[in-house]
Amino acid sequence: MEHRALVRLAAPAVAALIALTAGCTGGTVQGRPGASGLRDPYFPKAGNGGYQVDHYALDLDYDPADGRLDGTAVITARAEQGLSSFNLDLSGLTVESVTVQGEPARHNRAGNELTVRPAADLKKGEVFRVEVDYGGKPKAIVDADSSKEGWITTPGGAVGVGEPVGSMAWFPGNHHPSDKATYDITLTVPHGYEAVSNGELRSRTETGDGRTEFAWHNPEPMASYLATAVVGPYKVTTAKTPSGVPVYNAVSPGEAAASAGALARLPEIVDWGSGRFGPYPFGTTGAIVLPKGTLTYALETQTRPVFSGAPAEEDLVVHELAHQWFGDSVSPKSWKDMWLNEGFATYAEWLWAEDHGGVGAQKRFEAFLAGDTSVDDDADSDWDAFPPAAPPGPEHISGNPVYYRGAMVLHRIRQEVGDAKFFDLLRGWAVDHRHGNASTAEFTAYAEKRTGHDLKKVWDVWLYGEGRPR
C-alpha cells in the first residue's frame, strides 16, 4: 500500500485498517516486549513474561581444572503474546551468540536479565526455538537468607543448585517455579570424572578427545530450581526399589561409609512414599552426596536429591524424597507457597516415624505446643514466629515456621477430619496436581472439597494468623 493513499483516508478508517493488518497472519505482527519478571511476591524479577518454556536442552562442558563452563542452551518455548523481544534470566557468564528460529538475534544484558530481540516478531501461540551460546566461570549466589546456591566448586569438581534463584548462575532460562519444562542435560567433563544430573542417564560416551559425555534425560516437567549438575570424583552405585524404580546414587568417596546406612533405606522410603502419597511421580530416583560442607542444606533436586556430606539421619532422606511428591511433582505457584513444599515434607518425616515405631505426629504436635521442640532434631522454639502461608519477606521463605508450623497445619486438618479423610486428602492432592503447580488458595479449597469439612478456622489461625496459634 502507498502512503499517499493512506493519508487521504479518514481517521476511523485508518484505525480499522491498522487493526486489520495487525490481525492478519500474512502481515506485520505487532509484537511487544515480554515482561522482565513474573512479579513473584518475594522475587519480582524471577522468571519472565510473554512465553512459557516446553523444553530445555542444555549442553554443558565443564573443566574442574580451571572452573570454566561452556554452555549451549536450546530452549523451546511458546509465545503467549505477540513478542518483539523477551527476556531470559542469566547471572554472570558471557553470552557469545543468540539465535531465534535459527536467525541471529540481537541481545543485551542488564543485571540478571538477558533481553533477546528476534529478527522477526513472534506471533502469539508460536512455538519458537532459542539457542544461547555462553560461557565463563559461573559463581555462587548469596540469597536473601544468606545461604548459597548457583554454582559452587568442590575439591576436584563443582555442583549447580537452584533454590530459590541460583539456576540463573549456570543456565539461561525462565527461572520461576511456575514455568515447568522437560529437560535434557548433557554434561561433558574430562575423562575420569563423573557427571550427574536429574533423571535417567541415557548414554555415557567417551568423546575421543579425552572427555566423557553424560546425557541425562527428564521426560517429566521440572521447575528450574530443581535442576542440578554435579561434577567430580564420585562413587556411583545403582539398584532398584522393591517396586522397580531404578536407583542411581553418586557419593563423594570420603562420605561413602557414613552414607551407607541412610542410603540403604532409600529404596524402601521411595516405595513407602508411593503407598502414602500415590505413585512415585518420576522414572528414576537416587541421591547425590557432596563433600561435607559444600552447602549448608540438603536440596530436593528432582529425582535425585543432593546432600551436603552424608545425611545425618534417615529423616533427612525421608524429607528430600517426600519433596518428590510435594514440591517437585506438585510445585508452588509462587515462592509464597513454600509451606506446600516444606510443611508437607516435614509432615512426611513425622508420618515415617509414626509408621516405623518413632515419635508420631500427635505427640510432636502436643510437644511443640507445650514448648518442647526436642522431639524434632531440627526444630527450634521459633516454629510459631510467623504464619506459614505469609512469610514476612524473601529471607523467611525457608524459615522454621514454614516447615514446622506448616506441618502442624496438616496435623490440625487431620484432627478435624480424621485419618481416613486426611490420608485421602494427601494422596488426592499429589495425584490431582501431579507434575503441575498449585497455590495455597487452591490447597485450602481442595482440602475443604475433598474432606467435606469447613476448615476456615484452621486456615485463619494456623495458616494465616499472626501470633501463637492454639
Ligand code: TRP
Ligand atoms: N528446600 C531444602 C529442604 O528443605 C532446604 C533449602 C534449600 C534451603 N535451599 C535453601 C534452606 C536455602 C534455606 C536456604 O530440603
Ligand code: ZN
Ligand atoms: Zn524441604
